[in-house]
Amino acid sequence: MSSRVTAAEVARAAGVSRSAVSRVFTPGTSVSPATRQRVEASAARLGYRPNALARTLITRRSRIIGVVMAAIDNPFHAQLLQCLDAALQQRGLAILLRSAMRPELTDELILHLLSYQVDGVIVASGLVSSSAAKACVAASTPVVMLDRLMRASRASAVGSDNRAAARMAAEHLLAIGRRRIAFMSGTPGISTSDDRARGFLEGLATAGLKPIAVASGGYDYAGGRLAAQSLLAHAPDGIFCENDLMAMAVIDAVRSAGGVRVPEDLAVIGFDNIPAAALPAYALTTVAQDAQEMAEAAAALLEARIAEPGRKATRRLIPCTLVRRQSA
Amino acid sequence: MSSRVTAAEVARAAGVSRSAVSRVFTPGTSVSPATRQRVEASAARLGYRPNALARTLITRRSRIIGVVMAAIDNPFHAQLLQCLDAALQQRGLAILLRSAMRPELTDELILHLLSYQVDGVIVASGLVSSSAAKACVAASTPVVMLDRLMRASRASAVGSDNRAAARMAAEHLLAIGRRRIAFMSGTPGISTSDDRARGFLEGLATAGLKPIAVASGGYDYAGGRLAAQSLLAHAPDGIFCENDLMAMAVIDAVRSAGGVRVPEDLAVIGFDNIPAAALPAYALTTVAQDAQEMAEAAAALLEARIAEPGRKATRRLIPCTLVRRQSA
DNA sequence: GTGAAAGCGCTAACAC
DNA sequence: GTGTTAGCGCTTTCAC
DSSP: OOOOOOHHHHHHHHTSOHHHHHHHTSTTOOOOHHHHHHHHHHHHHHTOOOOHHHHHHHHSOOOEEEEEESOTTSHHHHHHHHHHHHHHHHTTOEEEEEEOSSGGGHHHHHHHHHHTTOSEEEEESSOOOHHHHHHHHHTTOOEEEESSOOSSOSOEEEEEOHHHHHHHHHHHHHHTTOOSEEEEESOBTBHHHHHHHHHHHHHHHTTTOOOSEEEEOTTSHHHHHHHHHHHHTTOOSEEEESSHHHHHHHHHHHHHHOSOOTTTTOEEEEEEOOGGGGSTTTOOEEEEOOHHHHHHHHHHHHHHHHHOTTOOOOEEEEOOEEEOOSOO | OOOOOOHHHHHHHHTSOHHHHHHHTSTTOOOOHHHHHHHHHHHHHHTOOOOHHHHHHHHSOOOEEEEEESOTTSHHHHHHHHHHHHHHHHTTOEEEEEEOSSGGGHHHHHHHHHHTTOSEEEEESSOOOHHHHHHHHHTTOOEEEESSOOSSOSOEEEEEOHHHHHHHHHHHHHHTTOOSEEEEESOTTSHHHHHHHHHHHHHHHTTTOOOSEEEEOTTSHHHHHHHHHHHHTTOOSEEEESSHHHHHHHHHHHHHHOSOOTTTTOEEEEEEOOGGGGSTTTOOEEEEOOHHHHHHHHHHHHHHHHHOTTOOOOEEEEOOEEEOOSOO
């Protein structure tokens, strides 16, 4: 627990009332310069800081935002979290973090956050059930889905334009003359994953093509390595992976098998543009997501809905860009 | 803000007093099965959840832990944060996160966390001034420095045994016959960095050697790449880097220069054992820090000091292990 | 501009 | 076992 020293003690020390102390620490109130100075002096001397929790009880604004995020150790998620913290911090908001190792726990974590009177919730993990969504609505706590869509809900959402981005990846493979194209998905069933799959298929369809092979890698390196085996068996000349980690796994699988050269024999495209994608050992061509823009948009959306509770939920799509390196 | 519905409403609906409701939701209290059931039914129907903040006001336990961490996008930090969340979550504690882009802001962030009545603080970033440390003591909020030591303070600390670990790295380089050894530090002045430097020098000294060259890489890839230039100019046959990111940069610098082979001509050792170190393209021999153990220890230490405020600050050193791959 | 009083939602003594 | 009472530390009418 924190500061034993309360407003009452500061008031006594400064020879004023509790209200005067409160006003000094509440922006937008009027206090005489003399009082303010006296109060500030005593406060500083005693080391007083207002109890943010007690204040919340009355103002109904905690200035804390609940964030549910899975797999922080995924480089892109880490980046997102970092940007999110910066964007919220700038608005005077702090993050109450809960990471969901298992997506089915997301609901419970959200409910728990609600009991801490968070001003809003950002979900970048798992699925949110309609019951949890209802709880948020009931608590009139705005929710923003980040990099994920909620099944059927009135939650706002911010994400990359995954569909257009994946189409772009397909078009690039076609443009560099690839025709035997394989696809490695992440986790089918998640909106992000499905959108990328859809866009990619659409892109190939413009050339009247379909993937010669499809596999799921679960968005991580180990899974990607496994999925790569099955894909490579079809001797593709191009592969699009739903994230960079899996694309790197493909490159490593190719190297360890020997014979096939990247990009000459096989072009590889990833997604995210994590720092590791730029390593010379991989030089991965990839679809870059703008983590900073996504975080900023999520923060802005949440802020707007907090300020104006009646506001309708919105959906914001951030465009992606293709970053060409050597792998495709 | 959350649940409009209060204990009073549940009490009315269930035909009991507020206290009865409170008791049902407070572990370790006795309520008759009949009452409990009635209350739980009404609560469920109304969607009631106790207001954790109001509760904190009275119990003086928020069950939230403030975490100050820099550079979440550093893979090792991300891992640490993830493990920390798991360890705390297991104890029913949530993380109020504040990331410090600039270490000199650490103080301010800590003060801010204190106003949220956090039960404890974990600092894994920057330096903590004595004034901030005093504020924590005054608020009787225990602090654990994670992967960092506080200048002169009564804060508990958990970290790797950096000195012994670095000595081990030196001994390994010597054992594989290297004699022209260079050293790349992270950020001199930070205890972690200085401990590694000290241990490494001690290790070399056992063979009567000194580094033939020293440079600082700032713990990131770009900085490591730069520092590598100056180190490689001295034609070392072994390099120890204070983290994996910089070690990978050294390997890339060597490759781009051409001529020198790793590990035949130059052995490279890193520190952390981040996931990328295991990539076949780097196969980095490195000193592994046990993030999970560190997080667990930090959580346990904090928990103990929260339960028993009088308890003395302790220092816990987690041993590291050498992970041999191909680079050394 | 300032103080007195009321109350945010909850738990903890205390009687019964 | 249960209700009543008294605050936790704060902001906010409301008179002055």
